[in-house]
Structures are given as structure tokens and as C-alpha cells.
Amino acid sequence: xxxIKVTKKSSSKKAEKQKLKEWPAVVYFGMISCGLLSxxxxxxxxxxxxxxxxxxxxxxxxxxxGIPVGWLWYRWRGDMF
Numbered sequence: 001x002x003x004i005k006v007t008k009k010s011s012s013k014k015a016e017k018q019k020l021k022e023w024p025a026v027v028y029f030g031m032i033s034c035g036l037l038s039x040x041x042x043x044x045x046x047x048x049x050x051x052x053x054x055x056x057x058x059x060x061x062x063x064x065x066g067i068p069v070g071w072l073w074y075r076w077r078g079d080m081f
Contacts, residue, residue: 023070024079030070031063038062 039059046054 024074026074026077026080027067027070029080030073031066034066034069035059035063038065 036059038061039055042050042058043055
């Protein structure tokens with residue numbers, strides 16, 4: 001038998017950091033869903049009373065609110081895929 005020991009190289013720290021920086025898909029889904037939903041609700045509710053940029057602002061705020069909603073979903077139910 002051979003007396004040579006083969007050791008596995010551990011993955012680099014850079015790859016580990018890169019993996020930690022990625023967000024789960026459910027966070028993106030929550031962000032897009034909440035943004036689209038808030039845009040549509042404000043569009044319907046204020047059809048003729050407010051200027052159009054207000055609807056885009058509502059979509060942006062909804063998307064920002066969707067980030068913690070997505071993280072809560074991820075903590076509670078896990079990722080989608």
C-alpha cells in the first residue's frame with residue numbers, strides 16, 4: 001500500500017464569501033411581487049387624482065418592503081427552489 005496521504009483542499013475563502021452574499025430566490029420573488037402589487041393597487045385607487053410618478057414611487061416602496069417579507073418567508077418556509 002502507498003504511504004502517500006492525499007489531502008483535500010478546502011474551498012477558498014473568496015468562494016465562501018461569494019456564496020454568503022447571494023440572496024435566496026424567494027427574496028427576489030417577494031420584492032417583485034410586493035412592488036408590482038403596490039403599484040397596481042395605487043394605480044387603481046388613484047386612477048385620475050394623482051400624477052403617474054406617484055405610482056412608480058408606490059412600486060418602489062412596495063419593492064423595498066418586499067425584501068424583509070422575502071427574508072421572513074425564507075426563514076419560515078425556506079427557499080422556493
